[in-house]
Amino acid sequence: MAAAVHETVLIGVCDGVIDKKKYTSYCTNKIGDRPDLLPVITLQHPTCSLCQRGLSHVVQVYCPLAASPYHRTISVFACTNPHCSGKSESWIVLRSQCLEDDIKARQDDKTTPCTESAMSRTDWCDEADDWGMDDEEQVAENGVQIPNDCIGEGNDVSSRLQDLCIDGDHHQSALQPNDVPVFQPFYISVMEETDLDGFHDTDHENELLRAYEEREGVTVEEIHSCGSGGATQEEYEKATAKHGDEVFTSFMKKISLCPEQVLRYSWAGSPLFISETVSDVIQTVPVCAHCGSPRVFEFQLMPALVSLLRSVDTDSDVSLEFGTVLVYTCRNSCWKSGSAAPVEEFAVVQPDPDQKLFK
Incomplete structure (x- = not known):
């Protein structure tokens, strides 16, 4: 796919461990833990198509599209079985959506709203360069109302990402079988690739x-x-x-310029391939199984993520190995009104070139 003339690329980096005492929500960008479900979604825990083991949650990305009224979250799962490592069939990508009215209908009037910031909530896509505007300016510019339950204050990225106060009774996390490894939870902080010149290494x-x-x-x-x-x-x-x-x-x-990036986001943009592919990846990506629309590249998981994927069980040596994981989603982001089940999207796994040396 040819690169867009003004292609916006957003970079995700690890921004600290998620405190066990703090609740996360569907509008949290994070590594590991269990996925946080939109209020209308019921998740049947995914299993590996190769070995039938339960899949571990790898990342959660809150990524509403600029001109859409939907809340939109994508969760990526993978099999930790070493025999399945590096195979696309052992990964699953699930996209969940719902309208603000659906959320309000389920909220109790006394529920404490989520005060996570617009930076961590983020439009990962077309209007990413509008970060820094106040809420009224964003509404005027985008024509899309930012959900009130996901707006916060503060200028420091780390404090914004960790300043969550969602009510415990309202928190909805996916149930997960006890024998499925859970990865340590980290926040993901976001910046534009063009801003990396001023990025300060910690x-x-x-x-x-x-x-x-x-x-x-x-x-x-x-x-x-x-x-x-x-x-x-x-x-x-x-x-x-x-x-x-x-x-x-x-x-x-x-x-x-930023080797520690764990995620690159560019909706309908161009992926970074880590190795030569046997065939044209773009042509092998299937169309959406629900509406027949082509799928477009949305984001990819990067090599620096590998070192962060460690089990919360300190006695476990479970891990994942990959070079990069390319995620493709329905161009129309189709969604059936009233649906309670996530839509499965498509992942292409490219192994680290080193892995072929051990085969």
């Missing part, structure tokens, strides 16, 4: 960067030098010898 982010460099056998400096035109042949070979793959080298150059 100690945690530097730790992730060092781990990524060690795992991939190449440093950010080497990647930058390869793309600067000033690299020697020896430097170039050092940075690319591990994989010998131009696609991988291009991938590394693109993410080098």
